[in-house]
Amino acid sequence: MNRTNRSNTSTTPPLTKDRVRTAWVARSAVLVTVWFTAVLSAQLPAPAGTTDPEDVTVHEAGHQFWYGIVATNEFENAWMDEGINTFATARVMQERYAPTYTLTRYFGGFVPYLMRDFPRSREREGDRLGTYRTGAKGDAQSTPSWQYWPGTAGSITYDKTALWLHTLERMVGWEVLQRILSTYFMRFQFKHPKPQDFFDVANEVSGRDLTWFFDQVYRSSNVFDYGVDALRSDIDVIDGAIPAGVKTELRQASYRTQVIVRRYGEGIFPVDVRVVFENKEEVRWHWDGRDRWKRFEVEKPVRASFAQVDPEHVLLLDVRYTNNSLSMEPQSARAARKWSLAWLIWLQDHLLTYGFFV
Ligand SMILES: [Zn+2]
Numbered sequence: 001m002n003r004t005n006r007s008n009t010s011t012t013p014p015l016t017k018d019r020v021r022t023a024w025v026a027r028s029a030v031l032v033t034v035w036f037t038a039v040l041s042a043q044l045p046a047p048a049g050t051t052d053p054e055d056v057t058v059h060e061a062g063h064q065f066w067y068g069i070v071a072t073n074e075f076e077n078a079w080m081d082e083g084i085n086t087f088a089t090a091r092v093m094q095e096r097y098a099p100t101y102t103l104t105r106y107f108g109g110f111v112p113y114l115m116r117d118f119p120r121s122r123e124r125e126g127d128r129l130g131t132y133r134t135g136a137k138g139d140a141q142s143t144p145s146w147q148y149w150p151g152t153a154g155s156i157t158y159d160k161t162a163l164w165l166h167t168l169e170r171m172v173g174w175e176v177l178q179r180i181l182s183t184y185f186m187r188f189q190f191k192h193p194k195p196q197d198f199f200d201v202a203n204e205v206s207g208r209d210l211t212w213f214f215d216q217v218y219r220s221s222n223v224f225d226y227g228v229d230a231l232r233s234d235i236d237v238i239d240g241a242i243p244a245g246v247k248t249e250l251r252q253a254s255y256r257t258q259v260i261v262r263r264y265g266e267g268i269f270p271v272d273v274r275v276v277f278e279n280k281e282e283v284r285w286h287w288d289g290r291d292r293w294k295r296f297e298v299e300k301p302v303r304a305s306f307a308q309v310d311p312e313h314v315l316l317l318d319v320r321y322t323n324n325s326l327s328m329e330p331q332s333a334r335a336a337r338k339w340s341l342a343w344l345i346w347l348q349d350h351l352l353t354y355g356f357f358v
Helices: 003-009 017-043 054-069 082-097 122-126 129-135 153-172 174-188 195-206 211-217 332-357
Strands: 101-106 111-119 226-235 255-263 271-277 282-287 293-300 304-309 325-327
Touching (some): 082 122, 082 153, 122 153, 129 153, 153 211, 226 271, 226 304, 226 325, 255 271, 255 304, 271 293, 282 293
Antiparallel strands (some): 101 111, 226 255, 255 293, 271 282, 271 304
């Protein structure tokens, strides 16, 4: 390349207004892109109210305990690492960061949007109830992890374990479960424990024989589903107590309330049944949950308002929670109105946001 040639190449057109404007727009676009990438990617992926990078950090740190130190067999018993760790992660997130909300991402995942009307819960999102349901019957957890039906390993390994450990927490209380976990950790660190080692510690520390529970959640693929099938509260005048000629309104009214609860799933779990009356009084029964259904009856001078099975939601493995209660007055119209309005406003918000960018 010589000077002559070089001077020949300098035949660039003169700087017109149009060229200046084009260059300015192009440079601005690059700057805006760099700014969005650098600043927004550093800040927006974790807006306050979500735990976008925190929970994966807590989870990976947890592996140092359950996989690294206890050292279980990931190929055969992945639940002993990933499952216990999913439970532990959800518990830490609840203790440290609640309340948190659902986060969605738009424009290729670049713009996060926090939905404050959809709070996250430990038992639902933390324990991953939704994804457990999709593969709940796929395999017994005792199947070696590498032999799981394709696509169910996540449900059975991570989600089911978190749900049954959280159920166990509600059965025996956190203090007892904490002692179970710490005893198991201290006793078996660097010893490559097997599933039965964990179950033996749980039985020993809780002072209860929990074999029936582990047989179901670990050794079977049965799902749990309890529901209230019927609730009736019929007026029931006591015969013989009042002469036949007396006006109905002068008789002492009495209501016979009947609740029928059913076990829709194969899993068996003892549950409480609760009925609440119009004067807020309540009656409770305990059901061993063994038969396919059971009828409970009570006589009261007041009508029932609603009934629930497992009112404290101890059994977090229940795959259909919507059938767990029934009210005397149908709530479907109210629920439909509430949800359709919420959904429409949500949709409107999103369309407005989208309209702003295009
Ligand atoms: Zn993990």
